[in-house]
Structure formats: C-alpha cells, structure tokens
C-alpha cells in the first residue's frame with residue numbers, strides 16, 4: 013500500500029473535521045469537542061500507523077484492531093472509517109437518525125463495518141481490548157491492539173483494574189491512548205475529579221508512558237505512536253532474552 017504524504021494526511025484531517033461539524037450540526041446533537049480534538053490522532057492511526065483491511069470481518073485475525081472506549085466521539089470514528097473505505101461516505105449523513113447504522117454511540121448490532129465494540133458507557137474499552145489482545149497471543153497473531161480513552165473517562169474504576177491486569181499479565185501487544193484535553197462534559201477534569209499525575213499513576217501500575225506534546229500535530233502523533241510500537245518490541249526482546257538466560261542456568 014502506498015503511504016500517504018504528510019500533506020495528504022493533513023487534507024484527510026481537514027475533510028474529517030468538515031464531516032464532524034456537518035454531522036453534529038445537521039442533527040444538533042453529539043459531541044464535537046472530543047471528536048475534533050482527536051481528528052489528527054484518528055487520521056494517523058487509520059491512514060499511517062495501523063495495519064488492517066477495510067474488508068471488515070468481526071474477528072480481525074492478522075490485522076491491528078482499534079477500540080474506541082470514549083464512544084461519545086463517534087463522529088470522528090465514523091468519518092475516518094468511511095473515508096478509509098469501510099462504508100460509503102454518503103452514510104455519514106444518517107448520523108444519529110433513527111434506525112440507521114450510525115447511532116450516537118457505536119454499537120455492534122447495527123452491523124456497521126469497523127465497529128467491534130459497543131461503547132458509550134465509559135470505562136470499558138481497555139478491558140475489552142485486553143481480551144482481544146490476549147486472544148491474538150493465543151492465536152499466534154502478531155498484530156497489535158489500540159485503544160482510545162477520554163481523560164474524564166479515567167475516573168471510572170474499571171480502567172484501573174484493566175491497567176493493573178495488563179501490566180501484571182504482561183499484555184505486550186496493546187497500545188492504550190488517552191485524549192488528555194483536561195475537559196469533560198461538566199467542566200475541567202480538575203474541577204470535577206482531579207486526575208493527578210497521570211504519567212506517575214500509569215507508571216506505578218507498570219506501564220511505559222509516552223506523551224504527544226502537540227496533540228493535533230500529525231507528525232508528532234505519528235512519531236510517538238511509532239516509538240510506542242518500537243518500545244514494545246524492545247520490551248519483548250528483553251523479556252525473551254531474560255527467559256533464555258534463565259532457562260540456561
């Protein structure tokens with residue numbers, strides 16, 4: 013597959029932003045903020061970083077998988093999926109209309125290509141993704157699993173249970189990402205429920221943490237996602253080396 017140029021990725025993002033504004037304003041309902049904020053991230057993921065087929069099948073063997081945990085930002089997911097070939101772009105005009113496949117929060121039973129998890133009730137995506145990541149390992153499938161979470165979403169206890177499991181059980185084929193926009197519906201995260209030092213918290217749970225300092229800059233996002241992939245490979249090699257040394261003694 014021909015990799016897109018940075019200008020093509022920027023054009024793609026601009027188009028996604030247009031889609032989001034059109035979709036949300038047409039029905040006067042939905043979450044434009046998180047959607048617009050994650051536009052470049054989702055573009056980078058689906059247009060540059062992930063290895064997948066737009067010929068969708070639910071199992072997704074031998075391809076990278078993505079789970080949107082903050083399901084309220086469905087407009088950006090729907091637009092990126094449509095423009096990546098999963099379903100017709102014209103279907104975006106049905107967003108949040110009754111009896112369509114593009115409900116306000118993604119659901120699997122609508123049968124929309126690209127959707128492998130229902131989301132909207134915050135806090136669940138990391139657990140689902142860990143299940144998928146474990147299944148990949150059991151199947152000898154070397155592909156990766158990605159997630160996206162809102163920062164306000166991290167106030168859900170289930171996220172931390174999943175984070176503890178992933179580190180404790182060495183789930184090393186998963187990249188979880190957070191839209192750290194310091195906002196949630198009712199205001200600043202700091203006012204609703206302060207998140208504290210997120211880096212320190214995840215590190216204390218045993219995660220390696222990388223930060224994208226310019227969250228709407230495609231080049232920065234791509235560089236950090238590639239660094240995350242490389243860091244996982246390095247960790248796996250280190251563990252393999254350790255086991256080999258251990259078994260020989």
Ligand SMILES: Cc1ncc(C[n+]2csc(CCOP(=O)(O)OP(=O)(O)O)c2C)c(N)n1
Nearest residue numbers: 046084132133134162163164165195196197
């Ligand atoms: C379990 C649960 N509680 C509450 C909500 C209502 N809700 C929808 S979006 C949202 C804000 C979450 O904040 P964040 O994850 O930071 O998303 P952002 O607003 O930044 O897109 C909330 C509380 C929900 N969807 N699920």
Ligand SMILES: [Mg+2]
Nearest residue numbers: 163164195196
């Ligand atoms: Mg937020």
